[in-house]
Amino acid sequence: MEEMKQRIAQGIFGVGLSLLTIAGVGCRHYPPPVPLDQLNPQQASGHAIFKARCAQCHYERVDQPRNGPSLASVFHKPTLHSGAAATDERVTATILNGHGLMPAMGNQVDEGEIHDLLAYLHTV
Numbered sequence: 594m595e596e597m598k599q600r601i602a603q604g605i606f607g608v609g610l611s612l613l614t615i616a617g618v619g620c621r622h623y624p625p626p627v628p629l630d631q632l633n634p635q636q637a638s639g640h641a642i643f644k645a646r647c648a649q650c651h652y653e654r655v656d657q658p659r660n661g662p663s664l665a666s667v668f669h670k671p672t673l674h675s676g677a678a679a680t681d682e683r684v685t686a687t688i689l690n691g692h693g694l695m696p697a698m699g700n701q702v703d704e705g706e707i708h709d710l711l712a713y714l715h716t717v
């Protein structure tokens with residue numbers, strides 16, 4: 594009798610564990626953004642450039658759209674909003690050439706600034 598109770602208890606525990614596992618897979622959790630006061634100088638520079646050039650259209654620290662899609666966890670997610678691969682190359686091309694409603698910004702940011710921007714976007 595005791596043994597049976599134990600088996601039932603183990604069974605319930607097992608089902609609970611499986612449900613937890615399924616829930617964990619269904620809801621993806623990305624790491625939270627690195628706190629602003631912990632950014633290195635290049636990332637901090639990228640943050641300033643983001644504020645000046647991108648923030649009017651994109652949130653990057655909350656997962657909500659503004660005039661464009663959120664860039665929160667942009668390099669943790671498997672793809673960009675468009676479905677393109679979330680790579681430095683693709684994000685650089687988006688900045689230089691624009692994309693859909695996003696204007697081309699190649700004349701507003703130089704190569705060094707793009708490197709800083711990417712370094713910052715890797716922290717969110």
Ligand code: HEC
Pocket residue numbers: 643646647648649650651660661662664673674675676677684687688692693694695696698702710
């Ligand atoms: C005037 C508004 C505006 C500004 C400024 C802007 N964006 Fe965008 N951005 C958009 C819009 C709108 C989209 C969605 C485009 C679409 O899918 O049609 C977008 C899309 C993107 C995407 C996703 C591209 C894809 O393939 O899904 C990235 C990455 C991005 N922007 C980065 C940036 C960065 C970095 C900056 C600053 C240098 C910036 N944006 C400045 C409006 C803007």
